Amino acid sequence: MSTERGTRAWIEVQAAAVRRNLRRVGEALGEGHVLIPMVKADGYGLGLERVVRALEPAEPWGYGVATVEEGRRIRALGIESPVLVVSPLPPGSYAPAVEEELTVSLSDFTGLRRLEEEAGALGMRASFHVEVDTGMGRAGFDWRESPQWGPVVAAAHDRQLRWTGCFTHLHSADLSDPSSMRVQWDRFQDALRALQLPGEDFLIHVPNSAGALRGTGTFPFRGARPGIFLYGGSAGEGLPAPEPVASLRARVVFLKDAPPGTTLGYGATYASLGWERWATLAVGYGDGLPRALGNRGSVLLKGKRVPVVGRVSMDLTVVNISSLDGVEVGDVATLLGEEGGERITVDEVAELAGTISYEILTGLTSRLPRVWLDDGGD
């Protein structure tokens, strides 16, 4: 499982694992639910087109993106199922959204008017979902004001537009305490009660990965929008672990026997304690490896954990391999993922870096080739 010896560092992605993780979300929700896998930010950094191709056999209801350009890339694959842009659009993006037949999420009257105008100008009927803000605050019509905006939105359905869905977004479903989720669900339900929803082909969708894996409770949504779990990130406290998806590998490009007191890296933040053997890996923060792993992180080499020493630099990272035998230039180290029964999860790296798995995955830069593997499984 390696790429050409000329490749310095790369990401291996297991397509079937993405698919299986989606199916597990579907199983947690049970019969009668539909899935809108979120493939925004280039499929959480792994490659939007490949993620969509990996998921197509699972026949999701549609896909969720953050931008019109991401939606266009899905359409370019020949996908005809709904593509929902979940973020509010900048003013110039409504026309291309309509042309690509994307479903726009509306958060205010300004967006509603723009969408109606652009659809009218193009002579097309555009679809939209309404986002209801129940506590996220960053987008959506306020749940308390549904009696005011509800009739205006409903009236638009009869003209140039088709109102095909309604959703809200949970802010703390990753925490095991369900109280904030209940509050948001109650608010959403209050809003829904005040609305005249168009009848058929209307989708109400609520949970992200965490909310979906915590189960449906008594709340009447049909759709879920899972993201991080599909890509191998933990969805939250007390939830089952996903199947790992991405591995970051890098080659050893230099070996050094360091006499006692040899300094290492920018700032010389490390010096060898006695005689040490160091291996320089061809990966750094320019690839998205968090700089915070300097003197803190670890790496798998020859199936064993070895510590990162000194600061991570843009292109190179050094590990202390004094405990290992037989390491050679050209050997492959694993910075994220599995090797020889050991595993470094994206959540472990995120924790060390003081961030979340989402930021680690979406921060992997384009310098790393994405090498997609598919075991053909469901």
Ligand SMILES: *Cc1c(COP(=O)(O)O)cnc(C)c1O
């Ligand atoms: C990103 C996003 C999701 C997916 O969330 P995960 O925590 O990655 O499962 C769902 N809904 C909206 C609106 C989002 O922006």
